Amino acid sequence: MARREYRRKGPGAGADFIGTDELIEKYKDGNIDFDVAVTTPSMMKVVSKLAKVLGPKGLMPNPKSGTVTDNIEQAIKDVKHGQVRFKTEQAGVVQGTIANSSMEKEKVRENLDSFITELKRLKPPSSKGIYIKAIYLSTTMGPGYRIDVSQF
Incomplete structure (x- = not known):
C-alpha cells in the first residue's frame, strides 16, 4: 500500500496488488487474499485503519519485519523470493x-x-x-x- 510516487515501483518488483484507499476499502470487511502487506512509513496512518483486520492475522506491516519501508521495491522482492519471518x-x-x-x-x-x-x-x-x-x-x-x- 503506497502513495502514487511509489506505485510505479511495485509492478516491476512483482507486487500482486498496489493501491491505497481502494485497498483499504476492499479489505476492511476482513476478506484477506494476500500473505504479506508492504507499505511506506508515510502510509502507516492510512494502513492503521486495517489494524483490527490485519493485526490478528499477523499481516499488519511493521518496520521490524521489513514491511514498512521507503524501499518498496526491495521489500517486495524479498517477500517474493522467499523471505521467511x-x-x-x-x-x-x-x-x-x-x-x-x-x-x-x-x-x-x-x-x-x-x-x-x-x-x-x-x-x-x-x-x-x-x-x-x-x-x-x-x-x-x-x-x-x-x-x-x-x-x-
Whole structure:
C-alpha cells in the first residue's frame, strides 16, 4: 500500500496488488487474499485503519519485519523470493511459516531444511548443549506432527 510516487515501483518488483484507499476499502470487511502487506512509513496512518483486520492475522506491516519501508521495491522482492519471518517465544519456542498447504512435499522438505539450517547458523556462540530439541510441523489450526530431529 503506497502513495502514487511509489506505485510505479511495485509492478516491476512483482507486487500482486498496489493501491491505497481502494485497498483499504476492499479489505476492511476482513476478506484477506494476500500473505504479506508492504507499505511506506508515510502510509502507516492510512494502513492503521486495517489494524483490527490485519493485526490478528499477523499481516499488519511493521518496520521490524521489513514491511514498512521507503524501499518498496526491495521489500517486495524479498517477500517474493522467499523471505521467511519467524518469531521466538520466551520458552525457546521458534515459530515460522515454511510452506502453504498447496505446496509439493519436496518443496516443503526443502523449505524445512533451509529453515533449520538458518536457525543453526543463527545459534548464539554462548548457547551450549542441544540447540534444537524438537520440531513440529502443522497447519495454522491443525494438529502438530513431530519431525525426527536427527534428520537435521
